[in-house]
Amino acid sequence: MADEVAHEKRALRAELRERRRITTSKERDAADALITQNLITLTSELGSRSVAAYLSLPEEPGTREFVSWACGEGIRVLLPVSRIDGLLDWAPYDGSGEELDPLGMPAPTSELLGPIAINSVDLIIVPAASVDRTGMRMGWGRGYFDKTLGSMENCPPVYAVIFDHELVDSVPSERHDQRVDGVVTPSGIIAF
Numbered sequence: 102m103a104d105e106v107a108h109e110k111r112a113l114r115a116e117l118r119e120r121r122r123i124t125t126s127k128e129r130d131a132a133d134a135l136i137t138q139n140l141i142t143l144t145s146e147l148g149s150r151s152v153a154a155y156l157s158l159p160e161e162p163g164t165r166e167f168v169s170w171a172c173g174e175g176i177r178v179l180l181p182v183s184r185i186d187g188l189l190d191w192a193p194y195d196g197s198g199e200e201l202d203p204l205g206m207p208a209p210t211s212e213l214l215g216p217i218a219i220n221s222v223d224l225i226i227v228p229a230a231s232v233d234r235t236g237m238r239m240g241w242g243r244g245y246f247d248k249t250l251g252s253m254e255n256c257p258p259v260y261a262v263i264f265d266h267e268l269v270d271s272v273p274s275e276r277h278d279q280r281v282d283g284v285v286t287p288s289g290i291i292a293f
Contacts, residue, residue, distance in 0.1 A: 109273035133163030135287035156207035191218040229261035236293035
């Protein structure tokens with residue numbers, strides 16, 4: 102059964118990667134502008150003063166403009182830094198100083214605060230490959246965010262950022278996979 106779920110996940114991830122790859126720059130720019138506005142709306146409506154987010158890669162739904170806005174608004178922003186042991190460290194970000202972490206993901210150059218620093222935020226924004234209508238999130242297979250979210254005692258709202266077509270009826274899931282409280286897409290904000 103576990104092998105079957107793992108195979109389903111690999112197939113779905115490959116399909117989603119290809120769909121992201123063939124998205125035109127014009128389509129991506131339009132989607133990113135809407136996602137940025139929806140992330141700003143979500144943060145404002147929740148009154149968030151401290152956010153854990155991430156710097157999107159070029160093929161991902163864009164979070165960089167949102168992160169820049171949050172820094173400009175005086176909102177405390179923590180960004181993840183991947184560790185070889187499968188955990189995430191967190192570091193404050195002020196819009197400057199960026200490098201690649203050990204997995205090649207964009208990360209701030211500021212002082213590492215350790216894995217428990219995320220416990221101080223009041224909103225968490227995570228990447229996802231796909232999310233289903235019950236909030237089950239399927240990531241890209243490394244498990245970093247599942248481990249982080251699964252270890253939190255008092256988890257604030259968690260929203261995944263995806264393209265509209267990545268919100269589906271169901272995703273294959275395993276026991277360790279974590280649900281999110283909602284998604285932010287170009288079309289809007291959906292809370293589960």
